[in-house]
Amino acid sequence: MRILSKLLLAFALAFPVSSHGALTVFACEPEWAALSEAIAPEAKVYTATTARQDPHHIQARPGLISKMRKADIVVCSGAELEIGWLPVLQMKSANPKVQTGDKGLFFAADQVETIGKLEKVDPTMGDVHPEGNPHLHLDPYRVEKVTRALAERMAELDPGNRDQYKANAKKFSERWEANIERWEKVAAPLKGKNLVTYHSNFDYLLEWLGVNVVGDLEPKPGLPPSSRHLASLLELSKKTSIDAIIFASYQDKKGADWLSQRAGVPAKELPMTIGGSEQSVDLISLYDDLIQKLLKVTGSPDNS
Amino acid sequence: MPEVNSPVISTDFHPQPTLATACKKATRKRWACRRMAEALILVAASATANAEGFSPNFSLILDGHYKSADSALSEYDKGFGLGHTELGVSAGIDDLFYGKFTGVVHEHDGKTEFETEEAFIQTLALPGGLSVRAGRFLSDIGYLNGQHAHTDSFVERPAAYRAMLGSHYYDDGVRLSYVMPTDTFWTIGTEAFSGEKMQAADLTDPKSVGVYTAFTKIGGDFNEEHSWQLGLSYLRNDNGANISSHDHEHENHEDHGHEEDEGHNHSHDARFTGKNTYIADAVWKWAPDGNYKYRSLTLTGEYLQTRDLSDTIEANEKNEGFYLSSVYQMTPQWAVGARYGEFKGYEAHGDHFDEKNLQETELMVSWSYSHFSTVRLQYTHQTGDGFENTNNNIVTLQYVMSLGAHDAHTF
Numbered sequence: 001m002r003i004l005s006k007l008l009l010a011f012a013l014a015f016p017v018s019s020h021g022a023l024t025v026f027a028c029e030p031e032w033a034a035l036s037e038a039i040a041p042e043a044k045v046y047t048a049t050t051a052r053q054d055p056h057h058i059q060a061r062p063g064l065i066s067k068m069r070k071a072d073i074v075v076c077s078g079a080e081l082e083i084g085w086l087p088v089l090q091m092k093s094a095n096p097k098v099q100t101g102d103k104g105l106f107f108a109a110d111q112v113e114t115i116g117k118l119e120k121v122d123p124t125m126g127d128v129h130p131e132g133n134p135h136l137h138l139d140p141y142r143v144e145k146v147t148r149a150l151a152e153r154m155a156e157l158d159p160g161n162r163d164q165y166k167a168n169a170k171k172f173s174e175r176w177e178a179n180i181e182r183w184e185k186v187a188a189p190l191k192g193k194n195l196v197t198y199h200s201n202f203d204y205l206l207e208w209l210g211v212n213v214v215g216d217l218e219p220k221p222g223l224p225p226s227s228r229h230l231a232s233l234l235e236l237s238k239k240t241s242i243d244a245i246i247f248a249s250y251q252d253k254k255g256a257d258w259l260s261q262r263a264g265v266p267a268k269e270l271p272m273t274i275g276g277s278e279q280s281v282d283l284i285s286l287y288d289d290l291i292q293k294l295l296k297v298t299g300s301p302d303n304s
Numbered sequence: 305m306p307e308v309n310s311p312v313i314s315t316d317f318h319p320q321p322t323l324a325t326a327c328k329k330a331t332r333k334r335w336a337c338r339r340m341a342e343a344l345i346l347v348a349a350s351a352t353a354n355a356e357g358f359s360p361n362f363s364l365i366l367d368g369h370y371k372s373a374d375s376a377l378s379e380y381d382k383g384f385g386l387g388h389t390e391l392g393v394s395a396g397i398d399d400l401f402y403g404k405f406t407g408v409v410h411e412h413d414g415k416t417e418f419e420t421e422e423a424f425i426q427t428l429a430l431p432g433g434l435s436v437r438a439g440r441f442l443s444d445i446g447y448l449n450g451q452h453a454h455t456d457s458f459v460e461r462p463a464a465y466r467a468m469l470g471s472h473y474y475d476d477g478v479r480l481s482y483v484m485p486t487d488t489f490w491t492i493g494t495e496a497f498s499g500e501k502m503q504a505a506d507l508t509d510p511k512s513v514g515v516y517t518a519f520t521k522i523g524g525d526f527n528e529e530h531s532w533q534l535g536l537s538y539l540r541n542d543n544g545a546n547i548s549s550h551d552h553e554h555e556n557h558e559d560h561g562h563e564e565d566e567g568h569n570h571s572h573d574a575r576f577t578g579k580n581t582y583i584a585d586a587v588w589k590w591a592p593d594g595n596y597k598y599r600s601l602t603l604t605g606e607y608l609q610t611r612d613l614s615d616t617i618e619a620n621e622k623n624e625g626f627y628l629s630s631v632y633q634m635t636p637q638w639a640v641g642a643r644y645g646e647f648k649g650y651e652a653h654g655d656h657f658d659e660k661n662l663q664e665t666e667l668m669v670s671w672s673y674s675h676f677s678t679v680r681l682q683y684t685h686q687t688g689d690g691f692e693n694t695n696n697n698i699v700t701l702q703y704v705m706s707l708g709a710h711d712a713h714t715f
Contacts (some may be wrong), residue, residue, distance in 0.1 A: 050528060052593035059589060059596055061531045061715050062489030062523025069433055069483045084675075087712045091402070091426070092491075094435040094483050099428045100396055223674060224636045250595050 023158050026068050026098070028076035028086065029055055030274040031137040032108065032150075034283050036075055038172045039151045039165050040158075046071075051249045051276030055081055056222070060088035068093035071104070073157055075150065078107025079114055081134035103156055109134055111149040112142040115203060128221045137273065139204035140180045140287065144173055179284055187291045189300035194240060196233060196265075198225075198247035198256060201272060205290060214240050217247070217255045225255030237263035244268060244297040249276030268297040360395030361709035365454045369702040375684060376662055376691035377466045377575075377647075380459075380700075386411050387702070388453055390421070392709075402426045406452075421474055433483040442474045443495055444481070445517050445537035447585035447606055449473055455713055457602075457631045459682050459700045462645040463664045464608045464625025468581065470501055470574040475515065489523040489533075501573045503543040514543035523587075523715070528594040533715060537583040544577035546614040546652040576623045576649040579612035587715070597636055604629045614652050621657050623649040641668045651690075660690030677705045 027033035033047040097104035114132025151169030155162035191210035219229035245267040260267035271277040280286035367387030394404035406422035424439030481493030499514025523533030591600035627645030650657035668682040
């Protein structure tokens with residue numbers, strides 16, 4: 001009897017049944033993991049990528065398949081950001097809850113209007129997404145919309161906790177709105193600044209803050225900076241005033257450094273998402289840090 | 305226009321396996337090939353016209369090369385040549401099924417051959433972790449076998465794969481697989497196939513379901529930077545053991561002689577078969593911070609062994625081979641790789657076996673301008689006994705490019 005009960009215990013430990021009601025979330029990027037945790041604090045949340053990894057280039061690793069296998073909901077940016085790996089995970093995990101068209105597959109880009117949508121896409125244009133720019137977690141207004149939609153979706157999947165999800169989303173939104181007001185005040189001096197970026201990573205953020213993008217280190221989306229292209233940016237720096245060069249936490253800084261030295265313009269690494277810098281530990285501190293770094297690198301006065 | 309669309313698919317696409325066989329016998333049933341090509345064009349055209357509701361992925365792989373010399377166990381001749389020109393169509397069919405078709409065009413002695421490499425359906429909604437695939441598809445044994453050749457890092461598959469699996473083993477059959485609900489990835493699966501591509505050369509009365517496989521893969525992440533996978537596979541081939549008698553021998557010898565005059569094996573049939581095949585594979589990948597955009601290292605190794613080669617010759621000989629491969633991506637666009645592989649196999653001649661062996665060292669450098677285009681330069685060094693065209697030094701310049709759908713790569 002004792003052996004049997006020990007065996008049963010061992011079995012129960014080996015295959016833990018998820019506690020009643022708590023959702024298991026597979027988040028493609030840290031920002032959606034944070035949002036999921038804000039709405040469903042009880043949920044078991046797994047984050048597939050970090051701020052140091054290019055979300056376009058993730059390996060469909062065995063470790064990710066096993067995590068998706070157990071997910072009740074997969075929360076991703078969408079707009080084809082994860083096209084190179086998510087379909088493989090969906091197929092290989094054989095999880096019937098998270099296939100295309102299922103409620104358990106949540107794309108943030110499906111909840112809002114994306115910017116940079118293209119009528120026609122062909123491969124000569126580089127790594128572009130016809131569904132628009134997927135890096136929408138850096139526009140606070142869109143994040144708010146996504147929060148409401150995600151809470152709604154979680155409530156559909158787990159009706160028992162509907163009220164809790166709705167209440168948490170409301171709480172998050174209230175805090176978020178207060179922060180938007182603060183951010184817009186603090187970031188006001190950034191308006192009209194001219195930046196050279198590396199990929200369209202920060203387009204939502206810069207559009208929101210009224211910052212101009214005058215050049216991109218990539219000759220075409222997805223292609224690394226070529227020396228010819230960098231030389232053309234150097235030419236540009238002579239004609240146009242460039243306040244700073246920015247690149248994301250997962251990007252190589254060589255191109256930015258090259259241009260920075262020759263054009264005499266400061267270059268700065270910005271966190272792509274939570275965990276991309278020491279200061280960015282959650283969504284709010286991510287925005288704080290982004291704005292602080294932008295103010296500093298462009299030499300703008302800090303009003304905070 | 306779904307009403308135009310669906311009939312085209314259902315009438316012309318239904319008999320794919322038969323079409324493919326018909327296409328091999330090109331003179332007799334050339335119309336079938338033409339019809340297949342027409343069907344593909346029609347589907348492509350109608351799908352573009354009909355954007356809503358039905359949006360399958362189309363992809364076309366263009367693969368060509370120049371090779372400085374003939375080599376042993378190779379599909380490709382010296383000089384300019386085309387590799388696998390692949391046309392793929394895939395989509396979710398409905399909530400329950402996913403479907404994929406891959407047609408391959410080969411050029412062989414001035415004749416164009418169509419072949420259906422994949423035409424399968426897969427379930428999407430079986431209870432957690434279970435899935436069934438049916439039709440024609442790549443067997444999931446070993447590490448490389450389940451992957452498409454155009455995603456490989458070298459011009460051809462390792463010698464052991466070319467000899468024992470016909471480069472990549474795909475066949476008509478069914479697969480059942482299950483992903484365990486564990487934190488560490490663990491999958492098990494089993495397949496049944498017709499086994500036509502794995503038949504011993506002189507078999508007179510083959511079984512209609514000849515090949516059964518069982519496989520398991522375990523994998524995970526050591527941390528953010530390091531990932532691994534181990535696999536074990538078993539393939540039982542009821543039609544794999546050689547049956548030879550002296551009467552047959554003479555005739556067969558001539559056949560073989562003819563084949564060896566050509567110096568290569570264009571068909572995807574495995575030349576070295578047996579009753580029981582075992583495969584062990586291991587993969588380890590590393591990227592700084594787990595960021596595969598800029599730098600990464602992939603180490604792969606596989607060992608293959610086939611026992612019980614003949615029903616009539618009593619001997620303990622076994623076919624075996626292995627390879628070790630290392631590919632280092634230095635920048636987003638450049639990669640270098642080295643692979644060493646060996647194969648040792650036996651061909652039955654009458655009452656005895658002839659040993660053949662091949663050792664192969666390959667060095668490559670590749671440049672990928674975008675996700676869609678790769679140009680590769682490879683140096684191959686072969687030594688060995690018993691194979692035609694074993695060549696010390698071969699240089700191959702290859703391109704592999706894809707048009708259309710963005711490829712999702714497996715680990």
